[in-house]
Amino acid sequence: MKRFLEKLAEGALLLSGSITSITILLIVLFLFKEASGLFRSPVIEEGYVIALNKANTVKSLSSYEIKEIFDGEISNWAELGGKDEAIEVVRLSDLTNYYTEEELGAEFENIPAKASELTASHPGIVLFLPKQYLAKKFDGITLDKETIHPGDFFGGKEWYPTASPSAQFGLLPLLLGTLWVSLGAILLSLPFGIAVAVYLAEIATMRVRNILKPIIELLAGIPSVVYGFFGLVVLVPFLQKIFQLPVGETALAGSVVLAIMALPTIITVAEDAMRTTPRAMKEASLALGATHWQTIYKVIIPYSKSGITSAAVLGIGRAIGETMAVLMVTGNAAVIPHTLLEPVRTIPATIAAELGEAASGSAHYQALFALGCILFLITMVLSISVEFISKKQK
Amino acid sequence: MTPLDKTSKIDKRKRRSQFIAFTLFKLMSYSVVAMLILILGFITTKGIGVINWEFLTTAPQEGMTKGGIYPAIIGTLVLVLGSSLFSFPIGIMSGIYMNEYATNSKLAAFIRVMTNNLSGVPSVVFGLFGMALFVNTMGFGDSILAGSLTLGLLSLPLVIRTTEESLKAIDFSFREGSLALGATKLQTIRKVILPMAFPNIITGLILSIGRVSGETAPILFTVAAYFLPKLPHSIFDQVMALPYHLYVISTSGTDIEASRGIAYGTALVLIAIVLIVNLLANFLRTFFSKRVKMN
Amino acid sequence: MLTVEAKNVDFYYSDFHALKNISLEVEKNKVVAFIGPSGCGKSTFLRILNRMNDLIDGTRMTGSVLIEGEDIYAPNVRVDELRKKVGMVFQKPNPFPKTIFENIAYGLRVNGIKDNSFIEQRVEESLKSAALWDEVKDKLKKSAFALSGGQQQRLCIARALAISPKVVLMDEPASALDPISTAKIEELIYELKKDYTIIIVTHNMQQASRVSDKTAYFYLGELIEYDDTTKIFTNPQKESTQNYITGRFG
Numbered sequence: 001m002k003r004f005l006e007k008l009a010e011g012a013l014l015l016s017g018s019i020t021s022i023t024i025l026l027i028v029l030f031l032f033k034e035a036s037g038l039f040r041s042p043v044i045e046e047g048y049v050i051a052l053n054k055a056n057t058v059k060s061l062s063s064y065e066i067k068e069i070f071d072g073e074i075s076n077w078a079e080l081g082g083k084d085e086a087i088e089v090v091r092l093s094d095l096t097n098y099y100t101e102e103e104l105g106a107e108f109e110n111i112p113a114k115a116s117e118l119t120a121s122h123p124g125i126v127l128f129l130p131k132q133y134l135a136k137k138f139d140g141i142t143l144d145k146e147t148i149h150p151g152d153f154f155g156g157k158e159w160y161p162t163a164s165p166s167a168q169f170g171l172l173p174l175l176l177g178t179l180w181v182s183l184g185a186i187l188l189s190l191p192f193g194i195a196v197a198v199y200l201a202e203i204a205t206m207r208v209r210n211i212l213k214p215i216i217e218l219l220a221g222i223p224s225v226v227y228g229f230f231g232l233v234v235l236v237p238f239l240q241k242i243f244q245l246p247v248g249e250t251a252l253a254g255s256v257v258l259a260i261m262a263l264p265t266i267i268t269v270a271e272d273a274m275r276t277t278p279r280a281m282k283e284a285s286l287a288l289g290a291t292h293w294q295t296i297y298k299v300i301i302p303y304s305k306s307g308i309t310s311a312a313v314l315g316i317g318r319a320i321g322e323t324m325a326v327l328m329v330t331g332n333a334a335v336i337p338h339t340l341l342e343p344v345r346t347i348p349a350t351i352a353a354e355l356g357e358a359a360s361g362s363a364h365y366q367a368l369f370a371l372g373c374i375l376f377l378i379t380m381v382l383s384i385s386v387e388f389i390s391k392k393q394k
Numbered sequence: 395m396t397p398l399d400k401t402s403k404i405d406k407r408k409r410r411s412q413f414i415a416f417t418l419f420k421l422m423s424y425s426v427v428a429m430l431i432l433i434l435g436f437i438t439t440k441g442i443g444v445i446n447w448e449f450l451t452t453a454p455q456e457g458m459t460k461g462g463i464y465p466a467i468i469g470t471l472v473l474v475l476g477s478s479l480f481s482f483p484i485g486i487m488s489g490i491y492m493n494e495y496a497t498n499s500k501l502a503a504f505i506r507v508m509t510n511n512l513s514g515v516p517s518v519v520f521g522l523f524g525m526a527l528f529v530n531t532m533g534f535g536d537s538i539l540a541g542s543l544t545l546g547l548l549s550l551p552l553v554i555r556t557t558e559e560s561l562k563a564i565d566f567s568f569r570e571g572s573l574a575l576g577a578t579k580l581q582t583i584r585k586v587i588l589p590m591a592f593p594n595i596i597t598g599l600i601l602s603i604g605r606v607s608g609e610t611a612p613i614l615f616t617v618a619a620y621f622l623p624k625l626p627h628s629i630f631d632q633v634m635a636l637p638y639h640l641y642v643i644s645t646s647g648t649d650i651e652a653s654r655g656i657a658y659g660t661a662l663v664l665i666a667i668v669l670i671v672n673l674l675a676n677f678l679r680t681f682f683s684k685r686v687k688m689n
Numbered sequence: 690m691l692t693v694e695a696k697n698v699d700f701y702y703s704d705f706h707a708l709k710n711i712s713l714e715v716e717k718n719k720v721v722a723f724i725g726p727s728g729c730g731k732s733t734f735l736r737i738l739n740r741m742n743d744l745i746d747g748t749r750m751t752g753s754v755l756i757e758g759e760d761i762y763a764p765n766v767r768v769d770e771l772r773k774k775v776g777m778v779f780q781k782p783n784p785f786p787k788t789i790f791e792n793i794a795y796g797l798r799v800n801g802i803k804d805n806s807f808i809e810q811r812v813e814e815s816l817k818s819a820a821l822w823d824e825v826k827d828k829l830k831k832s833a834f835a836l837s838g839g840q841q842q843r844l845c846i847a848r849a850l851a852i853s854p855k856v857v858l859m860d861e862p863a864s865a866l867d868p869i870s871t872a873k874i875e876e877l878i879y880e881l882k883k884d885y886t887i888i889i890v891t892h893n894m895q896q897a898s899r900v901s902d903k904t905a906y907f908y909l910g911e912l913i914e915y916d917d918t919t920k921i922f923t924n925p926q927k928e929s930t931q932n933y934i935t936g937r938f939g
């Protein structure tokens with residue numbers, strides 16, 4: 001009986017032990033399942049269809065091309081590899097330009113027939129029509145089976161989920177926004193982080209250290225919304241004023257807030273690494289007439305460089321995944337950023353801002369999960385490289 | 395005369411560069427402290443006037459520009475409690491398994507890597523995952539249950555690591571001593587090892603509570619309610635929560651300017667929770683370590 | 690001329706009184722051995738001579754130490770200059786994780802020497818004085834960790850010699866080594882005597898009697914006896930010394 005209980009307990013412990021692995025597995029499963037749906041979603045708004053003239057040699061349109069056509073950026077089929085023919089964009093409401101209201105019928109009962117006729121007679125037409133108005137024997141090519149391509153997502157330069165007729169789910173502006181903000185953050189916080197780590201590990205007296213350590217712990221404990229709020233009410237107006245900007249919500253504001261938030265991680269990890277430098281190594285350097293500072297930068301920092309690298313990588317990971325603070329201070333404009341003084345939008349901020357509006361199962365919803373996958377993959381790569389770096393150190 | 399005989403000028407130079415470097419590092423370190431003081435000071439001075447008994451015990455009124463934050467406080471407490479009910483037992487058991495049973499095996503190494511990876515997963519990904527699994531697939535809907543489970547998963551790595559480290563700190567001889575008396579492994583852990591590790595574990599758990607109470611992204615889509623003046627009745631109800639409330643009233647409330655006072659007050663309450671949690675953890679740490687010394 | 694002159698040195702680790710009223714003089718170009726049971730304060734005293742104990746929090750010293758006539762604990766003394774004059778070799782070989790060449794060049798570089806031909810010359814000279822040149826001359830760019838323990842220790846000696854110290858302190862330099870490496874180090878000490886004043890801590894009685902001119906016997910933080918090595922080993926004045934060298938305790 002006792003033996004049995006013992007075995008039972010061990011089993012329960014093993015089960016709890018594997019919970020983190022199971023969780024990771026489930027995260028992968030759920031995120032990727034939802035995200036993969038994106039590439040099965042139609043390019044065109046649900047319930048609509050795009051029709052072309054039968055003779056048109058262009059047989060498929062990507063989501064970006066559709067958007068460019070409807071925005072008037074592409075006006076000739078030749079630009080899409082077709083015949084030299086002007087593109088004629090026709091929406092449902094435009095039908096009245098071609099037919100009188102009587103022709104369309106009082107109950108619009110003639111729309112299907114007329115739409116078919118119009119498509120057949122205009123070689124350059126692009127017709128955007130609700131599916132219900134599609135004639136049984138439609139005379140033209142309909143593009144309703146087109147799905148979003150991986151290229152539209154991974155290579156897409158625009159994020160515009162509510163665009164009509166074709167929503168844009170381009171990863172690039174968000175990815176670049178994320179990297180931009182995180183890079184700024186790490187450039188700001190790494191020098192400070194290492195300086196504080198050196199100060200704590202080597203220079204400060206025990207008493208000063210005992211005061212500074214809890215302060216850094218506290219800095220790590222403050223919730224990200226509070227940092228975001230502080231950034232919003234203090235930093236954003238401040239930046240707006242000193243740089244004379246139209247809006248203060250910029251990538252720079254995000255970087256500064258993230259830099260503060262990444263500091264405790266960087267300081268703690270780097271300090272621990274420096275403390276592992278063997279005493280003998282330090283004494284050997286000092287015994288040769290090196291000053292303490294020479295010993296620090298010639299012996300201690302090189303010795304702990306993989307630890308410092310881990311600190312930097314962990315800091316970057318923290319910055320890339322941070323959501324609320326960034327959401328509150330970066331202005332959230334989904335455009336590819338050119339300077340740190342423009343509003344940007346990061347991947348986590350996009351998820352947080354839009355998931356509430358996206359209908360469950362819609363392409364938008366799936367695109368947000370795809371963003372989650374990207375985020376998950378990036379942080380996974382970072383975690384694994386930290387693992388790798390610290391293993392190499394041993 | 396070799397170059398070695400004329401190094402005194404250089405000695406001066408290298409001492410000067412040491413002075414400059416050390417002064418710079420000291421200044422940078424103190425500027426980090428100054429920043430913390432600035433943040434805490436700013437929010438305290440702006441928020442302290444808002445906080446009173448009524449603020450803490452009444453619901454928001456007039457589009458959240460007046461009234462208090464009582465439902466948000468209760469919501470955060472409920473979520474902390476709920477997530478702890480999930481993460482503490484499982485996390486502690488997992489830590490025990492890692493340190494006492496799975497030492498040195500490949501499996502343990504794998505689990506450790508996974509735990510580290512999980513602790514690196516961004517909180518918003520937990521939010522997505524919680525929504526997909528708990529809210530949609532399991533059908534809990536936006537609820538305390540879904541939110542607590544999501545937050546619980548998020549805090550697991552922290553709980554596991556604290557437990558593992560606390561157990562590791564206990565000398566192996568105590569285990570041998572107990573086993574030599576004929577106790578089984580489980581008895582040894584329960585009667586000898588866990589009580590000894592308890593102070594450190596508790597400290598870690600309290601710190602994890604601090605972390606959970608401030609998280610926003612994981613609860614956005616799993617439980618948090620924009621405005622819900624009544625208190626929850628079951629684990630399938632939604633609740634308001636302090637961090638989400640602060641986010642909402644400072645970015646998208648009905649009248650952002652008019653809610654500023656409430657926002658400062660809410661931020662101050664959040665900071666106070668973190669301060670109290672940190673102080674409590676530090677106090678317990680010293681309290682228990684003194685008691686261990688006395689024994 | 691006296692190279693080292695310690696007067697009434699007392700030393701404390703916080704409350705622990707580790708050295709009690711030590712006075713001792715070392716003449717130029719002599720080898721002095723410190724012997725005594727474990728924990729008697731040999732290393733502590735050795736580390737007083739290049740102020741290595743400054744690194745340990747909560748230590749306190751009274752009395753005075755002169756090196757080449759200068760009080761090394763005077764307030765205007767620069768420790769880095771002092772340590773250039775007083776080199777040290779540690780119990781365990783502690784090369785830097787750098788190449789053999791860079792290990793030796795380290796002391797020169799941190800002292801601001803940039804002249805590469807001079808550095809190369811010093812590296813060769815020091816490796817030769819440490820009797821290591823022939824073994825490593827083809828692999829100066831290899832990591833110092835690729836050397837054997839005995840070679841590493843001679844590398845550390847060469848490293849200390851490269852900046853031309855006046856005094857070399859050695860704390861049990863051969864205790865972590867095999868007999869052959871130990872013999873090499875002992876030979877080396879004999880050679881180095883011509884140019885340097887050497888103080889060596891050792892637990893090995895034969896070693897002390899083989900390499901040193903004078904021997905100091907420490908016991909419980911006190912200097913019990915200090916005299917010519919032959920005298921200490923043949924005719925010690927104190928019973929405690931007699932007991933220790935005959936191996937009756939310690």
Ligand SMILES: Nc1ncnc2c1ncn2[C@@H]1O[C@H](COP(=O)(O)OP(=O)(O)OP(=O)(O)O)[C@@H](O)[C@H]1O
Nearest residue numbers: 702705707725726727728729730731732733734745
């Ligand atoms: N950093 C320290 N803090 C406190 N006490 C110390 C410290 N270093 C040494 N001591 C104590 O001072 C005394 C002398 O130590 P020291 O290292 O000088 O002895 P030793 O003669 O070199 O011994 P061994 O032969 O074992 O190397 C010992 O009792 C030791 O415990």
Ligand SMILES: [Mg+2]
Nearest residue numbers: 731732733860
């Ligand atoms: Mg010693």
